[in-house]
Amino acid sequence: MSLQILIGLIILLASLHSSSSQTSTLNNGASLSAPQDFLTSTPNGNFTAGFYQVGENAYSFAIWFSEPLIDGNQTVVWMANRDRPVNGVKSKLSLLKSGNLVLNDAGQTDVWSTQTTSYSPVHLKLLDNGNLVLQDPTIPIPLWQSFDSPTDILLPQQRITGTSNLVSGRSLTNHSSGFYKLFFDADNVLRLLYDGFGLTSVFWPSPWLVSWEAGRTTYNSSNTAFLNPFGHFYSSDDFKFNTADHRESIPRILKLDSDGNLRVYSLKNKIWKVTWQAISQTCTIHGICGLNSLCNYINHSGRRKCSCLPGHRAKNKTDWAYGCEPEFNLSCDGNSNSTNFGFVELNHVEFYGYDFKYIPNITLEDCRQKCLEKCRCRGFEYNLDDKDINKCFLKALLFNGYRSPDFKNPTYLKVPQKAQQKAAFLNDVSSDLQCEGMSEDVVVLGRNYREKGQKTWVKSFLWFTLAVGVFEILCLITYWVKTRKSPEEAMIGYRKIADRFQKFSYAEMKKATGSFSEEIGRGSSGVVYKGKLPDNRITAIKRLHEANYQGEEEFLAEMSTIGKLNHMNLIEIWGYCAEGKHRVLVYEYMENGSLAKNLDGNKLDWETRYEIAVGTAKGLAYLHEECLEWVLHCDVKPQNILLDSDFNPKVIDFGLSKLLRRDANGGSQFSRIRGTRGYMAPEWIYNLPITCKVDVYSYGIVLLEMITGKSPFRFCGDEENNMVEQRRLVSWVREKRNGGFENGEWVEEIVDVGLDGKYDLKRMEVLVDVALKCSEEDRDARPTMSQVVHMLLSENED
CATH class of the missing domain: 2.90.10.10 (Bulb-type lectin domain)
Structure with a gap:
């Protein structure tokens, strides 16, 4: 034997x-x-x-x-x-x-x-x-x-294009896909983007700059960029640079590092040395320290460290990407007032983005009170700008935070009263965690394999001899084969649904709405009801038509994408229900209803209408240009613009019509026409490729309705098709404008009589000009939504 x-x-x-x-x-x-x-x-x-x-x-x-x-x-x-x-x-x-x-x-x-x-x-x-x-x-x-x-590296003469991009690794030793992406955006600009843990935001070039202010052009659609062998980089958006050692023909790589910075490395004496980097102040890179944390520079070395906010602890002591979590409970019970909460002052600290409300010309005490009144407010920034205007920014999330002497104004962190003293003490205590970057642990992926029989006569003889001599080992193998998981079962453990929403049962939705009894609105995608959640929050609950979503997997995929969208002018989604054929969305409740309702009731003065125009444009610009997915709304209309208690606009129903990858080439083909009669762009009628310019057109029609008080599908007295009606409204305004352009008398002829002549003439002319540019028949003649925001804000600042 x-x-x-x-x-x-x-x-x-x-x-x-x-x-x-x-x-x-x-x-x-x-x-x-x-x-x-x-x-x-x-x-x-x-x-x-x-x-x-x-x-x-x-x-x-x-x-x-x-x-x-x-x-x-x-x-x-x-x-x-x-x-x-x-x-x-x-x-x-x-x-x-x-x-x-x-x-x-x-x-x-x-x-x-x-x-x-x-x-x-x-x-x-x-x-x-x-x-x-x-x-x-x-x-x-x-x-x-x-x-x-490419993956995370571009070699000399290798090109990044509109259909390719760089995605960072997870860490220096973990080569799996990380949180950062270099890509050409829908506006033909090369950008860096953070996408991780349900949050996404563009951070380079500086997001507060319009493209041309950052030295980029949006008019070259060739979308190509490359590094040549001599250290010169060129991009079709006019971004270019030379490395510190350019003109030398040596090995180089352009790498999107795991910390989100884009760098060029040159190989000298078998050592890679940085000869260019996109971002010198590395604490400005989004997501580098995670949620509820601060990025600080170590002395003047330029090296950074991460630390938790006062009263918070790190979620993962080896990986700062997970951020920090509070050591206290910030949940609201409907009584969130000054008796329950207080604030800790964080000097020289700023958090970029995630403002759910901006309030100008307000005192510090009033700003503090506004944050106390809002359950979702996690803190606020209060500052005085160059024009001596006080500004209050209420924060829904504390993300992208860093400390710098350049920030002269503090940020105020909201904490429970009982934790305020402890948190204030911790404000001056440095974190024990000095980890930099990501964890360097090698991640081992578990995977089960099916045991297959040997096929050659040598292997068959081997199995025969081993079976005789080591019977016990074969018994163990047999036991393993019988008890192992199938590949499908093994994959279940790795499947994740990345969203920020609470999942409700259909029974909970019926109870919250009183069996869907109080209807407050309806549209092409579903019916909206007023409801009350178990925590006493008033909410708007939208029951989608069953035909909208064919399966739960598709619905959850879109919900996961919507969960990454976060903007003060987009409606906040609190949760969802996906049970059987039922698809339900749970929104925040808007006290003042829709823009359409307020226009019909003649409740909006001139200043409010202008701010609604700006806020709506900001929300659409974010959908088009600042999030990972290219989101087309496809149904912009007054009914889909809701107003909160302060008449701030919130765009609703985004993401439910169509989600396009940013790397999609060209326009999209839709199986059916989408939108509402009176607001649809000509592309829908003429079967042209659909791009974000359909939303720009619809926005232009909404502006004309806000200016004139005339709804496009009621502008004519008869039942002509919607395109004729839209053209008549646009043509009527354009004729009036061209007929009296010099003296401005034409404005009085088109402005809504409900304004009673109380408006700013110069700003009204700008608003009309923007509306007419947006509603051009030729989509290429229309501006982008970011350009619309720039035009409106430039006039607002003047």
Whole structure:
């Protein structure tokens, strides 16, 4: 028996033994096996492609510089399966005879492929510039190339385009997708964006600057950017720079680092040195320290550290991206007043974004009281601008915070009265956590594999001999096979739904609305009812028509995207219900109802109408240009603009019509016309590609209605089609404007009589001019929503 076992072990060692092999080309039907097979670039061998170890028995197919650094590490420049590593045994990269390049995990699951086909023999080749090329000899351009799908690094002459982008790694050692993205936005501008933990925001170029103020142009739609071999970078939006060592032809990489900064590294003496970076003040990078935390600079070194806000503790002591959580309870019970809450003053601290309300010309005490009255207010900023105007910003989230001597005004942190003294004491105590950046731990992904039978006669004989000699081991294997989870069951543990909403049952929705008894509005997507949640919050509950969503998975996917949208001029969604065929959204309740209702009741004065126009434009600009998804509203109208107790506008029903990826090429094709009669852009009628300019057109019609008091579908006395009616309203205003442009008498002829002549003539002319530009028939002649905001605010400041 011992002889049989010995023979079996010898055969086992022989069958498992393999040697590394290198080649320059992979032909049809050939494979590279993990982890020993490699491709070497030709002709000089500058780069190597193969299986790169990213964890314990976990590999990604990657490309790296062949020459190691001075510390022995390799510089990886591209990965095929950065988020789905494969097993180090039996995994292969295979070039199929169909022309498809496939990465297979342990002979069981395809985790990545080029999705290419060819009727001619093709070959895979690694070039000396680091480009992995799948070439069909019968056509001049590559069938596929790695340069078209970069990960976090751009090599010289490699281009980022409107259909490709850079996504940072999670950390220096964790190569999976991180939170930062370099991409061309819908306005043709190259931007950096943070997207993590349900929050998303653009932070470079500075978001408070209009594109041309940041030195960018929006008029070049070629969307291309590259770094040349001599250290010069050029982008089609007119952004360009030279590295500190430009003119030298040395190895360089443009890398989006895990800390969100974009840097150029030059290789000198086997060491990568930074020769350019996009952001010098690294604390301004969004999300760098997470929620409820502050970024501080260490002395004047430029190095940063993260610390929790007073009264807060870190969620994850090895990863600041998770931010901090309060050590006290900030939930509201309907009695959030000065007896329950107080404020801790944080000197020289600012939090960018997530203002749910802005109030000018208000005292500090009134600003403090406004925050106390709002349950969701987590703090406020109060400052005096260059024009000596007091400004109050109420914060729904404390994010993107950092301390700087440049901030002369403090931020006020809202805390319970009983925790105020302790939190104030902690305000001057530095955090014990001095971690910088992300955790450097290697993440090992768990994955179950099906055990397959051996097929060769050698392996069959081996199993026979081992079965005789080691029966107990086979029993254990059998037990494992019977009790293991299926791949589908294993994946359940990794599925996550990333949203910020509370999930309600349909029974809870019926109870909150009294069986849907008090209707307060209806639209194309559903009916809205007034309700009351268990915590006594008054809410608007919208029951969507069943035809709007075919399945729960699609609904949850859109909810996850909507959950990343956060703007003071977008309605806040508190929760949802997805049960059976029922789809319900839970909104904050708007005391003053819709803009349409207030226009009909003639309740809005001139100043309020102008502020509504500005706020609505800001909300739409955010949807179009500042969030990860390209969100088209497709139904902008007065009924979808709600007003809170202070008549601040909130756009509703965003994200329910269509969500487009930012990397979508060109316009979108819709299966049916969307929108409301009287406000639809000509593109819908003429079957043209749909872009964000359809919302701009609808916004222009809304402005005309606010100015004239005339609704477009009631402007004519008969039942003509909506496009004719819209054109008549637009043409009527344009004719009046052109007829008396010099003396301004035309304004009096078109302005809503309900204003009783009480308006600012100059600003009214600007509002009419903006409305007419937005409602141009030619979509290319219409401005973007960010340009609309700039035009309105520029006049407002004058």
